[in-house]
Amino acid sequence: MSRQLFGTDGIRGVAGEPPLDARTAHALGVALGTWVNRERRKHDGPTEVLIGMDTRESAGWLAGQVAGGLARAGVHARFAGVITTPGVAYLTRTGPFAAGVMISASHNPYYDNGLKVISHSGYKLPDAVELSLEELMADWLAKIEAAEPKSLAIDRSLDESYIAYLAATVQGQFPLRIVIDCANGSASEIAPRLFARLGAHVDWICVSPDGRNINLNCGSLHLEGLQHRVTESKADLGIAFDGDADRALFVSGSGKIVDGDAVLFLAGSSLKTAGKLPGDLVVATVMSNLGLQKALESHGIEMLRTPVGDKYVLEEMLKRGAALGGEQSGHVIFSEFATTGDGLLTALRVLEIVRNSGRSLDELSDDIKKFPQKLVNVRVKHKRPLNELETVQAEIRAAESAFDGSGRVVVRFSGTEPLARVMIEAESDEQVEHWTGRIADAIRAELGAAG
Numbered sequence: 183m184s185r186q187l188f189g190t191d192g193i194r195g196v197a198g199e200p201p202l203d204a205r206t207a208h209a210l211g212v213a214l215g216t217w218v219n220r221e222r223r224k225h226d227g228p229t230e231v232l233i234g235m236d237t238r239e240s241a242g243w244l245a246g247q248v249a250g251g252l253a254r255a256g257v258h259a260r261f262a263g264v265i266t267t268p269g270v271a272y273l274t275r276t277g278p279f280a281a282g283v284m285i286s287a288s289h290n291p292y293y294d295n296g297l298k299v300i301s302h303s304g305y306k307l308p309d310a311v312e313l314s315l316e317e318l319m320a321d322w323l324a325k326i327e328a329a330e331p332k333s334l335a336i337d338r339s340l341d342e343s344y345i346a347y348l349a350a351t352v353q354g355q356f357p358l359r360i361v362i363d364c365a366n367g368s369a370s371e372i373a374p375r376l377f378a379r380l381g382a383h384v385d386w387i388c389v390s391p392d393g394r395n396i397n398l399n400c401g402s403l404h405l406e407g408l409q410h411r412v413t414e415s416k417a418d419l420g421i422a423f424d425g426d427a428d429r430a431l432f433v434s435g436s437g438k439i440v441d442g443d444a445v446l447f448l449a450g451s452s453l454k455t456a457g458k459l460p461g462d463l464v465v466a467t468v469m470s471n472l473g474l475q476k477a478l479e480s481h482g483i484e485m486l487r488t489p490v491g492d493k494y495v496l497e498e499m500l501k502r503g504a505a506l507g508g509e510q511s512g513h514v515i516f517s518e519f520a521t522t523g524d525g526l527l528t529a530l531r532v533l534e535i536v537r538n539s540g541r542s543l544d545e546l547s548d549d550i551k552k553f554p555q556k557l558v559n560v561r562v563k564h565k566r567p568l569n570e571l572e573t574v575q576a577e578i579r580a581a582e583s584a585f586d587g588s589g590r591v592v593v594r595f596s597g598t599e600p601l602a603r604v605m606i607e608a609e610s611d612e613q614v615e616h617w618t619g620r621i622a623d624a625i626r627a628e629l630g631a632a633g
Contacts (some may be wrong), residue, residue, distance in 0.1 A: 188312040192298030197240030208329035211251020213318035234265040235285035239393030246331030263336035264371040266427035268524035269344040275304030286426040304521035355381030365401025366391040367425035429512035430525035434543040443474040465507030473552040563630040581617040
């Protein structure tokens with residue numbers, strides 16, 4: 183039996199509509215409380231549940247409903263208020279909590295929201311436990327009982343503990359001029375208090391959440407405003423978080439975007455120099471640029487690729503004992519410090535590298551030469567296994583032969599849409615255009631273009 187409500191990042195949807203309506207949120211609280219009680223009887227473990235949220239206007243009432251459901255099951259909730267997703271993961275792992283619930287839809291618009299459950303280990307719940315929660319939720323939803331919310335008071339000691347932990351991961355001050363875009367999201371509460379301790383001169387933008395402006399033309403998905411402010415103010419660099427601050431992207435002093443691939447290179451080479459890169463290994467995904475792979479190889483570092491998704495990156499890191507992994511999106515995992523990607527932690531690591539190197543972010547990021555890359559989405563009428571598409575396979579082999587090790591071809595189907603995705607990297611834009619066109623045409627010929 184497969185899960186119906188939980189996806190790869192919890193329960194997501196439009197706030198106020200199933201499965202993000204009041205009764206379903208309440209049902210999650212009931213189910214989670216029931217599970218916590220069962221686990222306590224088995225292992226005599228912690229009994230409280232932590233709740234945190236981002237700045238969406240729906241987050242408060244969703245938190246109240248989850249807490250109401252927990253209370254119905256006899257489980258106490260402690261409320262961190264506005265905090266980052268990695269903040270909830272850290273506090274759940276280090277505090278007296280059987281689980282944590284983060285209410286956020288990350289980089290989505292304000293009208294979306296989500297309920298993400300984190301175990302006491304700091305990782306997401308296993309699929310089997312999520313399936314069990316769904317069954318318990320269905321049992322309660324079948325009853326004719328009112329979903330009564332519980333009022334919550336913010337425990338300020340919680341986010342302060344997280345901020346103190348982050349600050350303790352660095353030494354010394356950061357005499358840099360920085361522009362920071364908090365996406366009007368979770369970082370708006372946390373980041374100013376963290377950076378006040380670090381001696382940096384910060385120009386803050388998008389730190390005035392109103393419930394509806396989270397991610398709105400700002401943050402890690404919209405870097406134009408940050409680029410303009412950095413170059414206009416002659417800052418050393420800029421940092422942009424997404425809505426729940428589990429990722430960070432950077433802008434150099436010249437206005438150049440420094441993405442997750444560049445961060446993996448800077449951090450990987452720095453960790454190796456410090457003797458803190460087990461196996462000389464960095465984990466990335468199939469979408470990471472070939473330039474990252476070659477730059478890491480030039481430093482004697484192996485890059486292991488996984489399917490797209492931080493879930494797969496984390497799984498491979500745990501399997502291989504890797505210290506570093508991540509995605510182009512800026513979701514970077516430093517396993518020494520965290521169980522998940524943490525934008526604030528990533529920002530501290532990059533600032534540390536810039537400060538200790540005595541070089542600018544422009545100079546440091548120039549050490550990775552990116553290959554031209556293009557992604558084409560081909561809408562198809564139906565999907566068939568790619569290895570059965572003879573014409574497509576022939577074009578892929580021809581492209582790989584032409585690249586002779588200096589290019590990459592990634593062809594895969596979307597997991598949620600009728601799309602085939604064709605990604606090509608090569609040494610020139612002309613090669614990229616030529617082969618994306620040929621492979622996309624072959625897919626259309628074999629699978630038919632959808633209207």
